[in-house]
């Protein structure tokens with residue numbers, strides 16, 4: 001059975017500025033949670049903190065807890081390299097390595113010590129299939145990843161994250177730089193992937209949040225105003241602030 005994953009009183013600071021304020025939220029297995037809210041309200045900061053990516057920013061630190069399998073990931077002793085394999089991340093702008101398609105995917109597994117070509121070949125194929133990219137690239141696996149279109153590059157980045165078998169995928173506006181067809185493919189992919197992963201996605205696109213997420217969380221100036229089933233948040237939000245935002249953006 002999938003283990004629980006949640007935050008408890010998680011605050012994130014940049015120096016003395018508290019960008020995210022005491023957020024407690026659950027992320028159930030096999031679901032997509034969308035983080036929505038106006039620019040600068042702390043969505044990306046919160047998302048990045050879930051796999052400790054915020055540690056890379058000078059002066060940033062978090063208080064509170066991130067619970068996974070009974071362990072607090074915010075504990076200073078956490079192995080963040082391992083953690084980032086368990087909790088993968090895909091950024092707004094596709095960022096493939098300056099390598100071949102094959103080597104983009106094989107990079108993580110090789111780092112983990114997998115050397116046998118047959119095993120790597122299998123991982124590359126499975127990851128590309130899961131990211132719905134295999135058919136488009138199977139004849140040019142050793143060509144440059146940078147020759148792919150933006151939408152293909154973003155699916156490659158998803159395949160790269162999947163290559164090390166994460167249980168959670170964090171997506172920071174993964175389709176905002178893409179055309180509508182590529183966006184549709186990413187959305188379909190998210191819906192497929194949630195059958196085996198937990199997904200947390202930041203999006204400014206309300207229609208997208210409504211289409212693909214099971215839960216929606218509305219952030220406002222660092223606070224979690226409301227979190228609930230997506231259907232309820234979009235049709236019957238309980239908080240006035242959520243209502244104003246949703247109506248303004250969606251209505």
Ligand SMILES: Nc1ncnc2c1ncn2[C@@H]1O[C@H](COP(=O)(O)OP(=O)(O)OP(=O)(O)O)[C@@H](O)[C@H]1O
Pocket residue numbers: 014019037038039040041042043044045046057
């Ligand atoms: N590296 C940083 N150093 C200092 N402050 C930061 C840093 N990154 C973000 N902030 C501040 O933290 C707050 C939250 O920013 P964040 O990017 O998390 O918001 P967001 O809701 O994701 O915004 P957007 O929708 O525009 O991407 C903002 O006030 C922002 O200026």
